[in-house]
Amino acid sequence: MTLTGKMLIGQQSLSGHRDAIRAINPATDTPLEPAYAGGDGEHVERACALAWAAFDRYRETTLEERATFLEAIADNLEALGDELIERAIAETGLPRARIQGERGRTCGQLRAFARTVRLGEWLDVRVDTAQPQRQPLPRADLRQRHIPLGPVAVFGASNFPLAFSVAGGDTASALAAGCPVIVKAHGAHPGTSELAGRAIAQAVKHCGLPEGVFSLLYGSGRDVGIALVTDPRIKAVGFTGSRTGGVALCQAAQARPESIPVYAEMSSINPVYLFPAALEARGEALAEGFVASLTQGAGQFCTNPGLVIALQSTALERFIKVVSDRLPRCPAQTMLTPGIFSAYETGVAALAKHARVAAQGLPATGPNQGQAHLFVTQAKDFLANEHVQAEVFGAASLVVECTDAAQVRQVSEHLEGQLTATLHLDEEDLPQAHALLPVLERKAGRLLVNGWPTGVEVCDAMVHGGPFPATSDSRSTSVGTAAILRFLRPVCYQDFPDALLPTALQQGNPLLLRRLLDGRREA
């Protein structure tokens, strides 16, 4: 397939009229062809009109029809073969194995949502049957199902060009819910975006769905991004990116006459707690695990361990010493974009003003290479300075030394909302961990024991979310099958004749759903 540099508005390929972007290969600092001219209000208008026109038909596709569509997208992505892999590598600087793994995850995610759609639990069918004889008043027949919110605008992330981008989790879960999707492509990987976008558009065509089910736009945040979020036909937003970007989208959505849900995954430093017995027993192994998690993918993960919290002790000194021995052997790694690299440098410089540099990775040998950093500070300094808990996107982490358990708690209460919190503990640490748990549950969406936060499983139980600023809506997850719930709302049907009821609610339960029937869940 030859890349065209064009947007996809329904089944139509269209060139924008605004400033063009080209991807830059961050490993060589060279631009990649083709140019992607930015879209404008007209393209947003056209994509929204198509999405709106497609909505009523698409949202009433059968469970099977919708699941098959999601599977077709996965098949089409796989059929792109090496072309997709090569382009993603060129646009991101990420290693081949990582991109291949990410493709597997992306396709697996689409298929997981296909299974979720078929299972139908997301419909949350509730039936309260009529009680015509009830005193003092009869009860009507009341039936509830969930329907999709409407067309969804998706803003992909730079750091997962497949799994969190055009055909990523937000798109997959919104399509699974029955929402048409309009993606604004991330400027860092427009070619990868075009390939994935075409895979989706082909699946739309192949499955005989209305073309407005999917569109892909390129362009600036103002010309396309804000225009999308403020269009009255857009009913929800999925976003993964910076805190600044996420907050701007939330504000735009809130300023609408009809405010809409924005699911923005933004910022997290993912505290890692090293409890005394664990640190004493296996400090070296913890240090090695930590370095691996910190430096994986140049640290460009939302769940990168950016904060280590522990009691001052010789065991902690040994941990810092081992990390400080290992880190200088870690090569600098190409970051995703020149902008991200530059922001990392700025973030590291800012941290260095407030914390001691304990160790650095090997210096850069090419353009846009981020050098790992370990900082150390005292809890009292951490508590005194809000800036030190700003996310530094990349392989930088800060160790906070606490004097006692009370200070560990104080530091924890002081933290902003997080995607994850990790506890390294041994049997003897359980009481301390138990005491801290309520704080961590209030602060984070996922809590881990004796693992590392990088690596987010796509499954039913996953929560990739958390209180602000981790996300803009802690009631949800953007990874895992529960992500579908973000794009639904309940509708109740009272005294409907069977012929007028949606299939999911009909008397005979033709979809064999486990309904909540008169207060009891069906087996």
Place this chain on the structure above:
Amino acid sequence: MTLTGKMLIGQQSLSGHRDAIRAINPATDTPLEPAYAGGDGEHVERACALAWAAFDRYRETTLEERATFLEAIADNLEALGDELIERAIAETGLPRARIQGERGRTCGQLRAFARTVRLGEWLDVRVDTAQPQRQPLPRADLRQRHIPLGPVAVFGASNFPLAFSVAGGDTASALAAGCPVIVKAHGAHPGTSELAGRAIAQAVKHCGLPEGVFSLLYGSGRDVGIALVTDPRIKAVGFTGSRTGGVALCQAAQARPESIPVYAEMSSINPVYLFPAALEARGEALAEGFVASLTQGAGQFCTNPGLVIALQSTALERFIKVVSDRLPRCPAQTMLTPGIFSAYETGVAALAKHARVAAQGLPATGPNQGQAHLFVTQAKDFLANEHVQAEVFGAASLVVECTDAAQVRQVSEHLEGQLTATLHLDEEDLPQAHALLPVLERKAGRLLVNGWPTGVEVCDAMVHGGPFPATSDSRSTSVGTAAILRFLRPVCYQDFPDALLPTALQQGNPLLLRRLLDGRREA
């Protein structure tokens, strides 16, 4: 029990220092003792501090403990006997039978949430067991449950002094979810609020819960309302009232550094569709049913039928004629407050500028009595004027005459979001109703066939919600057991030892929950 005029901050009774309010008996326009001096920032601070201190303990009460607490509140409300009934009648002008029925509903609601808590489905437990041998990477053990958001601020409604007020649906569902609640009492029924508040505070004490689980404040929107919504310890808001009030709370919540969910139920005119065959076959019965629904409780229902949509026809003329015969026999009814009465008069006058007055009820014979009104207009005029779809809270309704089915659809698409939409239809009308259904599903939270929207059942399947401006968050309902879901967020526990897991997630499933276990729902 003697009313004290004091706030309840935890177990403490405190007097405010700001301007005092007295309830006014709207039937006689006379003020009622005692005076309720308004609270200020200090009282908000104290209530929030107590709520925050109570949160970690209260949210880990067992299902049984929490359910028993909700039942104790219901018992205490009933134990108030006639004192509660008398005071509510005096403060609202509502008839005795209505207030007695509302007490039954309020207590039934608390007990329904107790059952919901015990059932535990709201925990949405999901377990993905470890797969240590999985290739290329092992899978961790991942378990998800829901935890409450945190302390909730509740703003009661004027029109349901029991069921949507201090011990009403918002409070019951938030307490059921595990959230401490701080209520700002509605100024229209402070005495009823005090009685209900004491019933809750006594249950808190009786059940040995931390006192911060419940507080009741009096005061102005600015001194107490906005101060509550912007306090960082408040994590969600429940509100039932005017559009202006709801939007103001939403804006205050959005302006916080950490924006929080606001569930505001605000404004709905509840379109009623009269399809041709039904109108032809039983126009008179429909007219009588309509008048009864319109004038019930002086029309002071969120689900009052404020709009009737039908094709121009002799059958519609007959319907209007019958309503116009009946309405002049309907007595004017005392409205809830002088302010609501005055707003009703203003709303009726505004409608009269744009639509023909077809009929009026009997004129007032006492203070604050609202006179029922029927207006008629043409679809083209309805479409041309945004103002005519503003809610007029009271017994006023507008008939919109359409020339054809296409215009019915056009009027429907033009509607703002609604709590309900009602279809009166016979067998022959089914195709037309079917064609309109997708529009109505997009517009409203509850759709009814051959009934009237007033009367909202408290059950599992109920949806009392809908797109803006019906509510500020269409993903939820404020009536029915699903209302508990508004106050929860998911947390995932990865590789936790059983000893550290919350009971709901432990290996042996001690709470006997129907978990989503490795992709399958347990029987």
